[in-house]
Amino acid sequence: MAKRKKLTKTQTRRIQANLQKCLENRKPKGFIDDLSNEQFGPQEPGVVISRFGQHADIQGENGDIVRCNIRRAIDNLVCGDHVEWRRAKNLESENDIAGVVVAVHERQSVLIRPDAYDGIKPVAANIDQLWVVSAILPALTPSIIDRYIVAAEEMGMQPILVLNKIDLITPDMKDIVDETMDAYRELGYEVVYISTKTQEGMENVTSKLKDKVNLFVGQSGVGKSSLVNAIYPESNILTQIVSENSGLGQHTTTVARLHQLPQGGQLIDSPGVREFSLWHLSQDQILNGFIEFRDLIGCCRFRDCQHKNDPGCALIEAVDAGKISEARFDSYQRIIESLANKPTGRKFEK
Numbered sequence: 001m002a003k004r005k006k007l008t009k010t011q012t013r014r015i016q017a018n019l020q021k022c023l024e025n026r027k028p029k030g031f032i033d034d035l036s037n038e039q040f041g042p043q044e045p046g047v048v049i050s051r052f053g054q055h056a057d058i059q060g061e062n063g064d065i066v067r068c069n070i071r072r073a074i075d076n077l078v079c080g081d082h083v084e085w086r087r088a089k090n091l092e093s094e095n096d097i098a099g100v101v102v103a104v105h106e107r108q109s110v111l112i113r114p115d116a117y118d119g120i121k122p123v124a125a126n127i128d129q130l131w132v133v134s135a136i137l138p139a140l141t142p143s144i145i146d147r148y149i150v151a152a153e154e155m156g157m158q159p160i161l162v163l164n165k166i167d168l169i170t171p172d173m174k175d176i177v178d179e180t181m182d183a184y185r186e187l188g189y190e191v192v193y194i195s196t197k198t199q200e201g202m203e204n205v206t207s208k209l210k211d212k213v214n215l216f217v218g219q220s221g222v223g224k225s226s227l228v229n230a231i232y233p234e235s236n237i238l239t240q241i242v243s244e245n246s247g248l249g250q251h252t253t254t255v256a257r258l259h260q261l262p263q264g265g266q267l268i269d270s271p272g273v274r275e276f277s278l279w280h281l282s283q284d285q286i287l288n289g290f291i292e293f294r295d296l297i298g299c300c301r302f303r304d305c306q307h308k309n310d311p312g313c314a315l316i317e318a319v320d321a322g323k324i325s326e327a328r329f330d331s332y333q334r335i336i337e338s339l340a341n342k343p344t345g346r347k348f349e350k
């Protein structure tokens with residue numbers, strides 16, 4: 001192949017100008033990035049109800065929910081973010097974008113979920129109570145609960161563990177279900193048993209929501225949207241039957257959405273996951289997310305102990321002595337092993 005000639009400065013400038021023009025033409029229809037624009041009213045505070053690509057539904061001070069463009073400079077806006085936005089003064093049609101988000105406030109907290117396609121992505125921001133929802137169907141999966149607990153502990157939060165669909169517990173599975181959930185109680189986590197179908201146990205959820213930003217997370221099909229509907233029927237969220245073939249949910253909810261409770265407090269329904277990765281965390285952060293391991297950190301014989309089959313490992317000794325559950329230690333090992341499969345690329349750098 002012939003060696004390429006170096007471009008002159010003028011050529012480079014021209015190429016860049018053309019590229020810029022192309023980018024301008026690719027702006028979504030109705031995109032507004034001119035903040036001096038007189039078509040917009042003064043800046044006001046708001047909260048992100050939901051985010052869809054370049055748009056977000058923003059709730060303003062008067063309670064209206066308005067579809068807005070997001071200023072290009074704003075990266076990673078997510079449900080629950082506190083923003084400053086400007087309302088459009090005159091709308092010609094109902095489909096017009098009715099406002100523009102101009103700035104986002106610093107977050108108090110954020111739940112991150114790395115995804116093989118999208119990289120490290122926030123799920124919701126400014127949460128102060130995390131509800132990890134599991135169910136009898138799809139099958140109760142402690143390894144996913146453990147992953148959410150690590151994520152919550154990393155946010156400095158103690159999650160509440162919800163077991164939904166207790167109407168489906170049969171006598172032969174009762175003991176194993178109780179044993180699984182009691183193990184979390186013994187670690188100090190609050191566990192609530194509910195059925196959104198029969199309403200059993202619902203008061204143990206509703207009594208804890210007031211004045212908090214509550215985020216519901218968990219596998220697809222466990223009943224997060226059903227739970228939000230049960231608490232606040234006006235939310236009218238679409239739910240779908242768990243597939244009879246795979247026993248898995250259908251990924252019915254595709255974006256997180258915030259609902260204001262009339263009595264104070266907010267509910268955020270989030271899309272279900274098949275797996276919850278923790279690629280964005282370090283080995284130490286993961287270790288620290290297992291609360292019963294914390295007292296043993298630094299007690300292994302070797303400072304660089306990998307807690308695998310290292311001699312004198314305090315964690316392995318605690319498992320052997322029955323002080324740490326094998327299931328939890330196994331979860332820890334599997335999370336650490338999964339870090340080796342972390343996809344590479346810019347999207348996965350924090």
Ligand SMILES: Nc1nc2c(ncn2[C@@H]2O[C@H](COP(=O)(O)OP(=O)(O)OP(=O)(O)O)[C@@H](O)[C@H]2O)c(=O)[nH]1
Pocket residue numbers: 164165166167168194195196197198218219220221222223224225226227238239240241242249250251252253254270271272273
């Ligand atoms: N038997 C029984 N079924 C329930 C209960 N709660 C929810 N379901 C059913 O479980 C299925 C899945 O519920 P969803 O609320 O859509 O689950 P989700 O967690 O929001 O799922 P994604 O949006 O995919 O993450 C629906 O068919 C619900 O009717 C319950 O307490 N008992």
Ligand SMILES: [Mg+2]
Pocket residue numbers: 224225226238239252253269270271272
């Ligand atoms: Mg849902």
Ligand SMILES: [Zn+2]
Pocket residue numbers: 300305306307308310312313314315316
């Ligand atoms: Zn060790």
